Amino acid sequence: MVRYVYAFTEGGRDMAGLLGGKGANLAEMTRLGLPVPPGFTVTTEACRTFLTTGGEPAGLAREISDHLSRLEEAAGRRLGQPDDPLLLSVRSGARFSMPGMMETVLDVGLNDDSVLGLAKSSGNERFAWDSYRRLVQMFGSTVLGVDGALFEETMAGLKRDRGAADDLGLDAADLAGLVEAYKELIRREAGESFPQSPAEQLQRAVLAVFRSWNGERARLYRRREHIPDDLGTAVNVQCMVFGNLGSDSGSGVAFTRDPATGRTGVYGDYLADAQGEDVVAGIRNTVPLEELGRLNPAAFDRLREHMATLEAHYRDLCDIEFTVERGRLWMLQTRVGKRTAEAAFTIAAELADEGLITADEGLARVGGDGLARLMFPRFDTSAVGDPLAHGIPASPGAAVGAAVFDSAEAVRRAAAGEKVVLVREETTPDDLPGMVAAQAVLTSRGGKTSHAAVVARGMGKVCVCGAEEITVDLRRRRFTAGGTTVEEGTVVSVDGSEGAVYPGAAPLADSAVMRYFETGEHADGLVDAVARAMEHADGVRRLGVRANADTPGDAARARRFGAEGIGLCRTEHMFLGDRRQLVEAMILAVTDAERDRALGALLPLQRRDFAGILEAMDGLPVTIRLLDPPLHEFLPDRTELAVRLAAAEAHGSPPSAHDAELLDAVNRMHEENPMLGLRGVRLGLVAPGLVAMQVRAIAEAVVERRRAGGDPRAEIMVPLIDTVEELRLVREEVERVLADVSAESGMGVECPIGTMIELPRAALTAGRIAEEARFFSFGTNDLTQTTWGFSRDDVEAAFFSAYLDKGIFKVSPFETIDREGVGRLVEIAVAEGRAARPGLKIGVCGEHGGDPESVHFFHSAGLDYVSCSPFRVPVARLEAGRAAL
Numbered sequence: 001m002v003r004y005v006y007a008f009t010e011g012g013r014d015m016a017g018l019l020g021g022k023g024a025n026l027a028e029m030t031r032l033g034l035p036v037p038p039g040f041t042v043t044t045e046a047c048r049t050f051l052t053t054g055g056e057p058a059g060l061a062r063e064i065s066d067h068l069s070r071l072e073e074a075a076g077r078r079l080g081q082p083d084d085p086l087l088l089s090v091r092s093g094a095r096f097s098m099p100g101m102m103e104t105v106l107d108v109g110l111n112d113d114s115v116l117g118l119a120k121s122s123g124n125e126r127f128a129w130d131s132y133r134r135l136v137q138m139f140g141s142t143v144l145g146v147d148g149a150l151f152e153e154t155m156a157g158l159k160r161d162r163g164a165a166d167d168l169g170l171d172a173a174d175l176a177g178l179v180e181a182y183k184e185l186i187r188r189e190a191g192e193s194f195p196q197s198p199a200e201q202l203q204r205a206v207l208a209v210f211r212s213w214n215g216e217r218a219r220l221y222r223r224r225e226h227i228p229d230d231l232g233t234a235v236n237v238q239c240m241v242f243g244n245l246g247s248d249s250g251s252g253v254a255f256t257r258d259p260a261t262g263r264t265g266v267y268g269d270y271l272a273d274a275q276g277e278d279v280v281a282g283i284r285n286t287v288p289l290e291e292l293g294r295l296n297p298a299a300f301d302r303l304r305e306h307m308a309t310l311e312a313h314y315r316d317l318c319d320i321e322f323t324v325e326r327g328r329l330w331m332l333q334t335r336v337g338k339r340t341a342e343a344a345f346t347i348a349a350e351l352a353d354e355g356l357i358t359a360d361e362g363l364a365r366v367g368g369d370g371l372a373r374l375m376f377p378r379f380d381t382s383a384v385g386d387p388l389a390h391g392i393p394a395s396p397g398a399a400v401g402a403a404v405f406d407s408a409e410a411v412r413r414a415a416a417g418e419k420v421v422l423v424r425e426e427t428t429p430d431d432l433p434g435m436v437a438a439q440a441v442l443t444s445r446g447g448k449t450s451h452a453a454v455v456a457r458g459m460g461k462v463c464v465c466g467a468e469e470i471t472v473d474l475r476r477r478r479f480t481a482g483g484t485t486v487e488e489g490t491v492v493s494v495d496g497s498e499g500a501v502y503p504g505a506a507p508l509a510d511s512a513v514m515r516y517f518e519t520g521e522h523a524d525g526l527v528d529a530v531a532r533a534m535e536h537a538d539g540v541r542r543l544g545v546r547a548n549a550d551t552p553g554d555a556a557r558a559r560r561f562g563a564e565g566i567g568l569c570r571t572e573h574m575f576l577g578d579r580r581q582l583v584e585a586m587i588l589a590v591t592d593a594e595r596d597r598a599l600g601a602l603l604p605l606q607r608r609d610f611a612g613i614l615e616a617m618d619g620l621p622v623t624i625r626l627l628d629p630p631l632h633e634f635l636p637d638r639t640e641l642a643v644r645l646a647a648a649e650a651h652g653s654p655p656s657a658h659d660a661e662l663l664d665a666v667n668r669m670h671e672e673n674p675m676l677g678l679r680g681v682r683l684g685l686v687a688p689g690l691v692a693m694q695v696r697a698i699a700e701a702v703v704e705r706r707r708a709g710g711d712p713r714a715e716i717m718v719p720l721i722d723t724v725e726e727l728r729l730v731r732e733e734v735e736r737v738l739a740d741v742s743a744e745s746g747m748g749v750e751c752p753i754g755t756m757i758e759l760p761r762a763a764l765t766a767g768r769i770a771e772e773a774r775f776f777s778f779g780t781n782d783l784t785q786t787t788w789g790f791s792r793d794d795v796e797a798a799f800f801s802a803y804l805d806k807g808i809f810k811v812s813p814f815e816t817i818d819r820e821g822v823g824r825l826v827e828i829a830v831a832e833g834r835a836a837r838p839g840l841k842i843g844v845c846g847e848h849g850g851d852p853e854s855v856h857f858f859h860s861a862g863l864d865y866v867s868c869s870p871f872r873v874p875v876a877r878l879e880a881g882r883a884a885l
C-alpha cells in the first residue's frame with residue numbers, strides 16, 4: 001500500500017523529494033525541538049497521482065482524516081468545533097522552492113458558526129472576523145478561481161468609506177460586513193456558495209494546492225529555473241498560529257546572513273498584528289527585524305537562538321518564516337536561503353573560515369553563472385549625479401532601461417528590442433512575465449524579502465525595492481521622486497548593488513572581480529572570496545582550460561584569466577578587412593601564377609598574425625584551425641552585384657569587367673546551405689595552395705619565434721572532417737610543407753596535426769580518424785547543428801521558444817550540450833579514438849566549453865580540456881573544479 005501522508009514528527013530534511021522542501025524542513029525543525037505548530041504532509045506522490053489521473057488518490061481521504069484526528073486530539077479541539085474551532089493552514093511546498101508561485105490557504109475551518117466561537121474563545125472579536133475574511137478571500141481566489149483583484153477592490157472600497165489608512169483601521173463589524181460582501185462576490189463570480197463544511201474546505205483546499213502546480217505562474221517559473229514539470233507539490237496541513245491577535249502578535253521573515261552581500265547580522269522584516277502573507281504582500285510597510293527586539297525582546301532572543309541553531313545544523317544561510325502569537329514565537333518555515341552570487345562566494349568563504357564547511361563544500365556552493373554575473377560592470381559612482389531615489393539593494397548589478405509600469409508593457413517593449421525597467425509599487429506573481437522581460441525591477445514598497453526582491457534575486461536580475469521616495473502613478477503612467485517626474489519610456493539607471501536609481505543612462509565601471517582577473521588586484525572581501533574559490537578549483541580540477549582567441553590581444557587577456565593555451569584559433573577574420581581583395585584575387589585567379597601571387601601576398605600577413613599569437617601564448621599550446629567557412633562568404637553579395645551590373649546597363653555605361661567577373665565567381669561559389677557546403681577541409685582540398693600557404697605561415701612563425709628565443713607550440717587543426725581519407729590527404733600536404741620549412745630554416749619544425757570532430761560521421765568513425773590525428777577537438781556547435789539537422793541561425797528565432805514551451809527542450813542545445821544525442825556521439829568518439837590511439841589528447845572548442853553544465857559533462861566524458869571565449873575562462877576553471885568534487 002502506498003502511503004500518502006506523513007506527520008511532521010515522521011519526516012526529515014532528506015525526504016524533500018517526497019515531502020517537498022517545506023514539509024521536509026518543517027519535519028527537520030520539529031525533530032530539532034524547535035517550536036513548530038503540529039501538522040502533517042501529503043506527499044508529492046499523491047499530487048502526481050492526482051495530476052495524472054485527475055482524481056483524488058484512493059485512500060488519501062482516509063489517511064488525511066486519521067492524521068487530522070491525531071492533531072485534534074493533541075490540540076484538544078476539533079476542526080469546525082463551534083465553540084473553539086481548530087484552524088488549519090493548507091500550504092503548498094514543492095521539492096525545489098518556488099516562492100509565492102503556488103497556493104496556500106490559511107484559517108481553514110472557520111464558518112458562520114465557528115467564527116463566533118473563535119471570537120469568544122480568543123476574547124477578540126476583531127481577530128475572529130479578520131481571520132474569517134482572510135479564509136473567504138483566499139479560498140475564493142485559490143479554490144474557487146475568483147479573480148483576486150475583486151476582493152482587493154471590495155476591501156479598498158470599504159477602507160475608503162471608513163477613512164481607514166490600512167486594514168487595521170477596520171473594526172470587527174467592518175470585517176463581518178466584508179465577509180458578507182466576499183461571500184456575495186463568490187456567489188456571483190463562482191456560481192456557488194462559500195462552503196460552510198470545514199471538512200469540505202480542507203479537502204478542496206488540498207486539491208487546489210495540487211492543481212496550483214500547473215498554474216501559469218508556476219509553469220513559467222519552472223521553465224526559467226529548469227525545474228522539471230513532473231515533480232508535483234506536497235501539501236502541508238498545519239495547525240494555525242495567529243499573528244493577527246493584536247500588537248503583541250505579528251509575523252516576519254528572517255535571514256541568518258544578508259542574502260544580498262553575505263555579511264553576518266540580523267536581516268529580515270517584521271509586521272505587527274498581521275498574518276504571514278501580509279509581510280511579503282506589502283499591504284503595510286514592514287519594520288526591520290531589529291524592531292522586534294524592542295517590541296518583544298523575549299521572542300526576539302528566542303528567534304536569534306533558533307536562527308543560530310538552524311545555521312549550525314544546515315551549515316548554510318537559512319531563511320525563516322515565523323509568527324509571534326501573544327508574545328510566543330512559532331517557527332513556520334525554513335530552508336537554505338537563495339542568495340546573490342556575491343553572497344554565495346562570501347558565505348562560502350566565511351563558513352569555511354568558521355570551520356563549518358570544508359573548502360570542497362565551499363566550492364560546491366558557488367557556481368559559474370554567479371561568477372559570470374560578478375564580472376559584469378557596475379555604475380561608475382564617481383561619475384553619476386545624485387540619485388532620483390534610494391531603495392533597498394535587493395539584487396545587485398547595474399541596468400539601464402526605459403521605465404514601464406506594467407508587466408504587459410514590459411513584455412511588449414522588450415519583444416520590440418527595447419531595454420526596460422519594470423517600475424511597480426510592488427510586484428505580485430502576475431508580474432512575472434514583465435520581470436523576465438525587464439533589465440531591472442524597481443518597487444516603491446516592500447523589503448528585502450518582498451516578492452520583487454526574492455524573485456529578482458532568483459533570476460539574477462537587478463532589483464531595487466522599497467524606494468519610498470518614489471510615487472507610482474499607474475493611471476498617468478509615470479512616477480515622481482522628489483521633484484522629478486519620470487514618464488513611461490524615459491530611461492533610468494538602476495543600481496541593485498547600492499540600492500539607487502539614477503535619471504538617464506549612467507556610465508558603467510568595471511567590476512572589482514573583473515579587475516582581479518585582469519590585474520590580480522585584491523580590492524575587497526568579495527574578491528578574496530572569489531580568489532579562494534578559484535584557487536581551490538584550480539587545485540582539484542582535472543580538466544584543462546584553454547581559450548578561443550584569434551588575436552594577440554585576446555590571447556594575452558585569456559592568459560591573464562588563467563587559460564592554459566588556445567584551443568581554437570580561427571583564421572577566418574585574418575582574411576577580412578583590406579585583405580579581402582587578396583582573397584578575391586585568389587578566388588578569381590585563372591592561372592597558377594595569378595594564384596601564387598595572391599597567396600604570396602597573404603603569406604607574410606598570416607605569418608605576422610600567428611607570430612603575435614604564439615608570442616602571447618609562449619610556452620603554451622596554440623591550436624590553429626585551417627580556414628573553415630565557405631568561400632562565398634569572402635565575395636560580395638550576389639544580389640548587390642547583380643543590381644550594380646543591371647544599373648550600369650540601364651544607364652548605358654559599360655559594365656565594369658571586374659564586376660562581371662566577380663558575379664560569375666559569386667554565381668559559381670554561391671551556396672544555398674553554406675553550412676553544409678564547400679567548407680573546412682573540403683575547401684582546403686579543392687582550393688589549391690591555400691593549405692600550403694597557411695601551414696607555411698604557421699611554420700615560419702614558429703621559426704621566427706624560436707629565433708627570438710621563444711617557445712612556440714603551434715598545433716594544426718583540420719576542420720569539418722567526415723572521413724579519414726580527407727585527413728590523410730591534408731596531413732600529407734601539411735607534413736610536406738613542414739619538411740620544406742624545416743629544411744630551409746635548418747630547424748626541425750614539428751607541429752602536431754589533429755582534427756575537429758564536428759560531424760556525426762567523424763564521431764562514428766573516430767577510431768579510423770584517430771590513426772591519422774594526434775588530437776581531437778569537438779566542435780560542438782557544428783556537431784549540434786548536424787546531429788539535430790538544423791542550422792542555428794535559421795531555427796533559433798523560428799521555433800525554439802515554442803519547443804521550450806512544449807518542453808521538447810529544457811534548454812537550447814546550443815547553450816547546454818544535449819547529453820543524450822550529441823553527448824553520445826562525443827562519448828563514442830572518445831572511446832573509439834582512445835582505443836585506436838591510447839592517450840589521444842581530446843578537447844572541446846564549441847561554445848559549450850564555457851557553459852557550466854556542459855563542463856560537467858565534458859569532465860565525466862574524460863576530455864582533457866575545454867576551450868571557450870576568454871571571458872568564460874574563469875567560469876570554466878571554476879566549474880571544472882566543481883565537476884571534480
Ligand code: ADP
Nearest residue numbers: 089091092100104238239240241276277321332
Ligand atoms: P509560500 O510558499 O508562498 O511562502 P507558505 O505556505 O509559506 O507560502 O504560506 C505563506 C505564509 O502563510 C507563511 O509565511 C506564514 O506566515 C503563513 N502561514 C502558513 N502556515 C501558517 C500557520 N500554520 N500559522 C500561521 N501562519 C501560517
Ligand code: MG
Nearest residue numbers: 100321332333
Ligand atoms: Mg513561505
Ligand code: MG
Nearest residue numbers: 719758779782
Ligand atoms: Mg565548426
